[in-house]
Amino acid sequence: MPEVQPPHWVLVGAGHIGTLAAAYLRAAGHGVTVIRRAAAAPIDTTLIFADGRGTQRLRLPVTTPESIAKPITYLLVACKTPYTEAAVSPLRLADTATVVRLQNGIGSLDNLLPGGARLIDAVTTSAVKGTPERHEVVAENATWFGDGGAAPQWFEGLARHWPHLEWTGAIRQRQWQKLVANAAINPLTALHDVPNGQLLEDETLHARMAAIVREADNLLTALDSDWPGDSLASVEAVARATAGNTSSMRADVQRGATTEIDAINGWLLEQGARLGVDLPINREVCSALWER
Numbered sequence: 533m534p535e536v537q538p539p540h541w542v543l544v545g546a547g548h549i550g551t552l553a554a555a556y557l558r559a560a561g562h563g564v565t566v567i568r569r570a571a572a573a574p575i576d577t578t579l580i581f582a583d584g585r586g587t588q589r590l591r592l593p594v595t596t597p598e599s600i601a602k603p604i605t606y607l608l609v610a611c612k613t614p615y616t617e618a619a620v621s622p623l624r625l626a627d628t629a630t631v632v633r634l635q636n637g638i639g640s641l642d643n644l645l646p647g648g649a650r651l652i653d654a655v656t657t658s659a660v661k662g663t664p665e666r667h668e669v670v671a672e673n674a675t676w677f678g679d680g681g682a683a684p685q686w687f688e689g690l691a692r693h694w695p696h697l698e699w700t701g702a703i704r705q706r707q708w709q710k711l712v713a714n715a716a717i718n719p720l721t722a723l724h725d726v727p728n729g730q731l732l733e734d735e736t737l738h739a740r741m742a743a744i745v746r747e748a749d750n751l752l753t754a755l756d757s758d759w760p761g762d763s764l765a766s767v768e769a770v771a772r773a774t775a776g777n778t779s780s781m782r783a784d785v786q787r788g789a790t791t792e793i794d795a796i797n798g799w800l801l802e803q804g805a806r807l808g809v810d811l812p813i814n815r816e817v818c819s820a821l822w823e824r
């Protein structure tokens with residue numbers, strides 16, 4: 533087979549996870565250009581790996597939506613979900629563009645892509661924090677890409693440079709598993725300003741977490757009768773494994789930023805409204821966060 537020329541990606545959201553993805557893409561020989569709202573100097577940033585691999589300087593070219601001459605053929609979306617529409621709608625995408633969505637939650641790109649675009653969802657359990665200049669890679673765990681079809685030609689080469697990256701035919705299941713954990717852990721830790729492990733320690737918070745999971749499982753079973761519908765143990769395992777951590781939603785609330793609640797519990801409410809399934813505790817946490 534002839535060598536496949538690695539794609540050149542336009543990256544929306546060179547934050548923590550977007551910068552880590554850019555480092556892996558570069559290592560695999562892919563091109564990466566960052567889109568910013570306003571013209572800016574190239575990004576000069578540092579990744580600090582927790583596993584003793586040391587640090588990596590990364591310099592990424594930056595452009596603006598108006599400066600891109602040709603329609604975009606490869607787009608990586610890694611901004612926070614509330615900013616997705618503002619970031620993606622000014623972009624001119626090729627009709628058959630490939631778009632990778634590396635975000636928590638579901639649905640943030642709905643109605644924003646051309647009809648012929650290939651949307652690949654990415655679910656990662658890696659963790660990166662820090663500042664825009666210093667990205668601390670806390671954990672490089674499993675990442676799954678998928679869209680229900682076969683992997684594109686460039687995927688195999690990328691997987692050689694992106695630790696624990698897999699193509700899956702069951703991306704929806706991975707997304708739903710992560711969604712249930714995010715729906716249960718993020719809003720409660722944000723509203724009560726506690727680390728994740730407190731949801732296991734505090735009886736009242738644990739009962740609310742279990743109620744959110746039960747409602748989510750009911751809804752997902754209504755969407756797909758094959759959904760196992762018993763997510764509590766795996767959500768508890770996530771809370772245990774990340775007991776000392778501040779969830780991203782708690783961090784957003786602490787710094788007064790818009791949260792990703794619409795793409796997480798809000799998505800569950802939307803699906804519930806469509807199917808006539810009530811999710812009162814999910815509605816309550818959404819309202820509490822919307823009112824902030």
Ligand SMILES: NC(=O)c1ccc[n+]([C@@H]2O[C@H](COP(=O)([O-])OP(=O)(O)OC[C@H]3O[C@@H](n4cnc5c(N)ncnc54)[C@H](OP(=O)(O)O)[C@@H]3O)[C@@H](O)[C@H]2O)c1
Nearest residue numbers: 545546547548549550610611612615618619635636659660
């Ligand atoms: N960090 C993690 O460990 C992790 C793990 C799993 C999943 N995720 C998910 O990954 C997504 C990104 O999270 P993150 O932690 O990487 O967020 P982040 O560090 O806040 O990065 C978001 C980036 O998006 C940029 N952005 C916002 N609006 C934009 C626009 N209109 N045009 C271009 N860029 C724009 C921001 O730039 P400015 O700073 O200039 O606004 C920032 O660089 C979220 O959905 C999150 O839930 C993150």
